[in-house]
Amino acid sequence: xxxxTRKIIxxxxxxxxxxxxxxxxxxxxxxxxxxxxxxxxxxSGVMHFIEHMLFKGTDTxxxxxxxxxxxxxxxxxxxxxxREMICIYCLVPPxxxxxALRILCSMVRRSVFADAEIERERSVxxxxxxxQCDDPDESGMEKAFSLMYPDHxxxxxxxxxxxxxxxxxxxxxxxxxxxxxxxxSPLITAAGNLCTxxxxxxxxxxxxxxxPLLNPDIHPxxxxxxxxxxxxxxxxxxxxxxxxxxxKTDTGWYSWAVINAIIGDMVSSRxxxxxxxxRGLCYSVFSFYLFNRDSAFWTAGVSVPxxxxxxxxxxxxxxxxxxxxxxxxxDEIQEAKSHVSGxxxxxxxxxxxxxxxxxxxxxxxxxxxxxxxxxxxxxxINGSDIxxxxxxxxxxxxxxxxxxxxxxxxxxxxxxxxxxxxS
Numbered sequence: 001x002x003x004x005t006r007k008i009i010x011x012x013x014x015x016x017x018x019x020x021x022x023x024x025x026x027x028x029x030x031x032x033x034x035x036x037x038x039x040x041x042x043x044s045g046v047m048h049f050i051e052h053m054l055f056k057g058t059d060t061x062x063x064x065x066x067x068x069x070x071x072x073x074x075x076x077x078x079x080x081x082x083r084e085m086i087c088i089y090c091l092v093p094p095x096x097x098x099x100a101l102r103i104l105c106s107m108v109r110r111s112v113f114a115d116a117e118i119e120r121e122r123s124v125x126x127x128x129x130x131x132q133c134d135d136p137d138e139s140g141m142e143k144a145f146s147l148m149y150p151d152h153x154x155x156x157x158x159x160x161x162x163x164x165x166x167x168x169x170x171x172x173x174x175x176x177x178x179x180x181x182x183x184x185s186p187l188i189t190a191a192g193n194l195c196t197x198x199x200x201x202x203x204x205x206x207x208x209x210x211x212p213l214l215n216p217d218i219h220p221x222x223x224x225x226x227x228x229x230x231x232x233x234x235x236x237x238x239x240x241x242x243x244x245x246x247x248k249t250d251t252g253w254y255s256w257a258v259i260n261a262i263i264g265d266m267v268s269s270r271x272x273x274x275x276x277x278x279r280g281l282c283y284s285v286f287s288f289y290l291f292n293r294d295s296a297f298w299t300a301g302v303s304v305p306x307x308x309x310x311x312x313x314x315x316x317x318x319x320x321x322x323x324x325x326x327x328x329x330x331d332e333i334q335e336a337k338s339h340v341s342g343x344x345x346x347x348x349x350x351x352x353x354x355x356x357x358x359x360x361x362x363x364x365x366x367x368x369x370x371x372x373x374x375x376x377x378x379x380x381i382n383g384s385d386i387x388x389x390x391x392x393x394x395x396x397x398x399x400x401x402x403x404x405x406x407x408x409x410x411x412x413x414x415x416x417x418x419x420x421x422x423s
Contacts, residue, residue, distance in 0.1 A: 004358075006368055007198045011207045012185035016358045016368060017196045020351065026037035026097035026192035027355035028199075029089035030104050033187070033213055033363065037083045037154040045160020046168060046176045048081040049125060053173065054181075056077070056117040058106045063117075069103060075330045077104070083154050084179070084293055085363065093353050095192035099192075101199055105206035108181055113174045122165060129159050137284075137303065140237030144401040147227050148241055148297060152220035163256065163274055185210040189358040192351035220293045226400045228409045236309040237301070240316055244289065244296035244392045248365040254340065254378045255389040256289045256298065261336040262328055263287050263319075264300050268335075270319055271300060281312045291364060306408040313402070313412070324393040333386060341378040344371060 002019040009015055036047050055077075057063045070077045075092035077100075088108060092100045132138040142157055149155040160168070185207070190199055222243040231237065246252050264271040264287025275281045284303040290296065300320070304312045328336075347353045348371045361368050369377065403410055 003202060004368060004370060007200070008199060009203055009207075011204060012210050012212065013203050013207050014185070014187045014362070015191045015200060015203060016187070017194065017199065018191040018354055018358060019194055019196055020354075023192040023351050024094070024228045025091055025351045026094050026100075026190065026194045027089065027091045027352040028097065028101050028104060028190045028194075029087050029188065029359060030108055031189065031356050031363075032086045032108075032181055032239075033084070033357050034183055034184070035084040035086060036158040036160075037152070037217065038180070039153060039176075041158075043154060043168065043172050043176060044164040045125070045158075046173055047086060047171055047180070048159050049121070049168060049245055050177050050181060051079045051081045051086055051088070052121050052125060053113055053118065053177070054111050057112050057114065058110045058119065059112060060110070061103065061106060063149075066103060066107070068195075070100070071281060073099065077316065081158055083158060087356075087359070089352070089355065092334065097190075097192070097194045098198055098202060101202050103205065105202070108186070109206060111177065111182075113170075113177060113396060115170055118170045120208055122168075125159065126162050126164050129162050129165065131159075132159065136231070136233035136237060137301075139233070140231065140239065140401075140403040141301070142297070143229050143403050144237075144239035144241065144301075144399075147225075147229075147401055148223060148399050149220040149295070150223050152218065154220045154295070155291065162329040180213065183210055184213040187359060188361075189355050191354035191358065200419060201361055214361065216294045217294070220292075222295070222297070222399070224397045224399055227402070228412060229401060229403045229410060230406050231403045232405070233403075234306075234405075235303045236306050236402060236408050237303055237314075238309070238313060238316065239299055239301050239399075239401040239403070240320065241297050241299040241396055241399040241401075242392050242394065244291075244298055244389075246291060246296045248291075250365070250367055250369065250374075250377055251381065251385055252389065253291070253364065254374070255381055255385045257340045258336045258378070258381055259328075259386060259389055260287050260289050260298065261339050262332050263323065267334070270323075271302075271316070272351060274319060275302060275312060275315055279311075279315065281308045281315065283402075293363075306405060309402065309404060309408050310412055313400075320393060320398075321395070324390060324395070326384075327387055327390060333381075333383060337378055337381060341375040344375055344378070 079088040
């Protein structure tokens with residue numbers, strides 16, 4: 001393993017690399033610190049639209065040229081849009097890393113955005129949105145998110161709505177591409193069998209006249225409460241969320257990884273065992289935590305048959321109440337630490353995972369830790385760290401969403417005061 005390299009290149013691009021001489025692959029990502037929350041009025045869905053258009057041809061490469069290059073070498077190129085960032089990345093054999101980076105640079109710097117391609121992709125994105133609308137988990141989570149931060153763009157759908165996409169002008173798409181992608185200094189991360197100096201040389205030649213992107217924004221305000229929302233799907237969706245009191249420390253991040261593992265992210269977790277294994281209330285139960293640039297929250301989600309909704313609510317809320325009051329045993333904490341650090345070490349064999357991990361750390365608090373240092377930090381987490389993090393489970397701040405058919409919602413409201421819904 002070679003040392004991590006981190007530098008700001010003279011053209012303003014941040015570059016972080018993790019060379020691994022023994023790896024049989026190289027992963028490269030170009031990240032832009034802008035996402036759906038940064039869209040202006042009248043341009044909902046434009047960031048995701050731009051992400052799609054990056055694959056539709058540059059001044060020197062057609063869309064099929066891009067596809068054929070990565071297919072021919074056995075690698076792949078992909079991209080994603082989040083609420084706070086856009087990333088385009090690739091995984092390739094080591095000998096192709098430099099050519100692949102040049103292609104990625106061409107895609108972000110010199111995409112054409114032809115009218116005909118925009119119209120074709122408009123139909124593709126509408127199809128994607130309709131597919132998401134047919135997915136109960138996607139629809140339910142979007143509904144829950146909209147109720148956590150109801151008056152902020154961070155809660156809007158990343159893809160936009162069908163109406164948004166159909167009304168989005170081609171010139172608006174091109175203007176946002178120039179402003180947020182083409183003329184912006186990105187973060188570039190790379191991991192695997194690669195030569196850092198040669199990649200830096202390419203970045204120096206490909207990125208000129210770029211500026212840091214500033215995203216002045218109003219901070220999202222958390223909304224607590226109990227919400228009953230009508231759904232057309234057969235199963236009920238339940239989402240229980242709490243805002244996280246977080247100071248952007250590495251210990252805080254990994255403390256939440258441990259907490260989340262204990263509650264709902266392992267097969268032996270409390271929610272999986274008590275809701276699914278012991279009571280048979282549901283098939284799908286999960287939990288996750290998310291840190292944004294100026295907010296953070298933890299969520300547990302359950303998909304449950306309508307007739308078991310109220311019982312599931314009772315068990316779910318009782319579990320979280322007990323955790324808030326009693327915390328975790330030392331054995332639970334130790335097992336979860338072992339799980340989180342073990343998962344980290346297993347993922348270290350994946351160069352794409354390493355590349356993305358570098359960027360996630362950068363955007364979280366700017367501190368870049370090696371896999372080994374992170375594993376050591378996890379193992380040093382103590383009961384006091386966990387107890388401090390668990391202060392976020394304040395019942396007065398909970399956001400509880402029941403997304404179900406009208407008949408089920410009536411039952412929930414009817415029997416609600418027999419369960420700790422409203423406490």
